[in-house]
Amino acid sequence: MAAFVRVSGPPNGNFLIGYPGISATMPRIEGKVEIRPSVGITAPVRISMVTISLQRRETIHPSADSMTKKHLKAPRKEITDIVGKEMLLYRCAAGRDYEDIVSMDLPFVLFIPWGRGGQESSRRVPPASLQLPSRTAETYYEMVVMVQQGSQEQRKYAFPVPICRYDTLSTFGMYNRPESAERVSDHLVTLGISLPRWSYGPLDPVSVYVKLSPNPDWLSKARKVTINKITIGIDEEIIYNHEGDEPQRKVKTLTKKTETIGIKLPETGYLTHLGLVFPAKDMRDADGILPRSRPAFPLHAVSGFTTTASLYKIEYYVTVKAHLTSARDIIIRQPIVVCPIDHAGCKLEMEAIEQAARDAAYINPDNPMLPLPTVVRPSDSNALSCLGVAIVGNHKKPLID
Incomplete structure (x- = not known):
């Protein structure tokens, strides 16, 4: 049975924390992957493994802005890369194909590379999201959640995330x-x-x-x-x-x-x-x-x-x-x-960048101190309450706090 998957960011905040291009702010994407049953509100789903990564997709088609050349020239060229590292969020116990899950919240943090790194592309600061008119060139980022459900094939769920660069601000x-x-x-x-x-x-x-x-x-x-x-x-x-x-x-x-x-x-x-x-x-x-x-x-x-x-x-x-x-x-x-961003906008960003750098001073990229994952199995007491359901007699009813 397919799972319902979504990614949510921090409360009242954006996924992207920090300022890409400015290493002192330790740019990163924070949030949690939420997995719930998609068919039948209380039917448990089988989960073997969950991973998340940030993917960059780049395409160019220099002739796309001309109707005549568009069909005569070479087709659109595309590359896809993983930015930074893929993160393993969950794996079922050894010796088992899957576990039955009622609900799952898996916190994550994906660090965006901030080193110059020369030819080492995995350390290079990623370019900003951009789409030129007629899509002659495009850079597109998405968080990709991979869910393995037992012997079924791996399913991928993509969530777009825009990325700006802040190392060109005119106030520097x-x-x-x-x-x-x-x-x-x-x-x-x-x-x-x-x-x-x-x-x-x-x-x-x-x-x-x-x-x-x-x-x-x-x-x-x-x-x-x-x-x-x-x-x-x-x-x-x-x-x-x-x-x-x-x-x-x-x-x-x-x-x-x-x-x-x-x-x-x-x-x-x-x-x-x-x-x-x-x-x-x-x-x-x-x-x-x-x-x-x-x-x-x-x-x-x-x-x-x-x-x-x-x-x-x-x-x-x-x-x-x-x-x-x-x-x-x-x-x-x-x-x-x-x-x-215009000069006035750049001035407004400066104070926020300084604050982000102060906040980032307390973060260890090797151990970012994530909250613990929340995994609810059918055998847990009050397992259905996390889905807003309670058993009254032999019937499942909406739970009213």
Whole structure:
């Protein structure tokens, strides 16, 4: 007889505790597996073994956004991995095929890897849940409970769980240091740019300081150079199958701004400050209603963010181009980090992250001190009361406390 299986999280809380990507918070999934009879409210179920694991499923189909290419190109590529370790929750006594169970509550904690681990994939921090438009790339997590019922085949029950990464928050100090780059054209002109910070979220202002300087050794030629315009833009580059034999790149300009200048390059150089707003997608529908977030994917105001998975990689660049006359145009592509949360949201998370790190200081990952499992067998006294049933005379009646 098939069992009814569900997973419940801590009271008034989420399954996911801690912040993936931040090792001090010891990110983990906590909850309990509940097993009850599914047919006949009091008929015991046979249970041999119960395990739980966190699975990551990744798929890519680079041509899915084009109706013509979708059917002509290679089919969707998919991989499935176990994140961390599978956990054994219950096994019947040795020498028996199964045990009859009326009710079963099995607490568990699954630790999410937080070490960098290099090539050792079992220790690598897992990438965040993401689904790009048209499902060109997807990362999907689910808790998989495996129940072995005597000689019957193993049954698997999957429960989606969204996972975010918090190591790209724009409030971290490492992202608030200026980044600069330089490029020279024809030995005459040097383009230099500086970004005050380099992690951005939806609707965050992106400001760039731009300087065009003449080469002091070639001043007579450099004076003839005219600065026509300067263009600033943000590019999204998705590399599908980036670890494979044939990586496929797709570059898309998310936003662009042009400033017309039309002056000769001064001897002292030309300095300007350009800015734009990082684009955000409108999450509301045509009626202005915010849809419910799907159980497997968090709701973000950006369609993509900086991430590296096994089958794909998403990177972002601020591109500055100086359009010149009497010298070749100069382009600088400066990498930036895109966070799914805006700067104000990142500030709000900081206090909670600090609190989660303080709480995690008392947890031993080798012995997380779980509550004891609750297993009720038909021979136990008041066994039916756990199902809300009592025997009155010879009849089973709902139990009223």
